[in-house]
Amino acid sequence: MVDMWAFRDAVDRWAAGGPGDAAGELAVRLGLRTVVLLEGRSDLAAVEALAALRGRDLASEGVCVLSMGGAMSVGRYADLLGPSGLGLRLTGLCDEREQRYYDRALRRAGVSSGGFFVCVADLEDELIRALGTARVEEIIRAEGDLRAWQTFLRQPAQHDRPRHQQLRRFLGTKKGRKIRYGLLLVEPLTPGQVPAPLDELFASL
Known part of the structure; x- marks a missing residue:
């Protein structure tokens, strides 16, 4: 049975300079119509978590999140x-700081x-602000x-930073942590807390 991971792997090989035939064949077999391009795997985890919360089977809708x-x-x-x-x-x-680059590349x-x-800083920042710092610390x-987290806060570089910036930086200090929290910060969201860029993305699918 063909799954979306096979298509993702085929596209990654193609992007790295390999042949594109497999990606094209899989796109047809999967009935793909839309690809959601994300910067990293933490964004992927967050989007897939929100899809699950909303009962959306994106693959069956012809959508690949990549x-x-x-x-x-x-x-x-x-x-x-x-x-x-x-x-x-x-x-x-x-992310807002990369919007001009995206605009040029896409054009x-x-x-x-x-x-x-567009996320102001990045998706993690959007999720932290949506939940509130106290909830994220919980x-x-x-x-x-x-x-x-407590050890991280004792670092001199963190002393004058706002709490939401400290939290955002903490999520990126250990390999795999951003990916894990990409899911964990989405699961507690109420419908009204979903950050606007993420909510608008889903509305467009």
């Missing part, structure tokens, strides 16, 4: 998957940047990361 492994890859993925490649509709999230690929929704405690 991590590009970095914002600077958007032009390459847009070339392969957009109008000049597989002809799929492209959408996704980007070169013949893709409208209007389908990409989640950190429940996950057994309290000692690591």
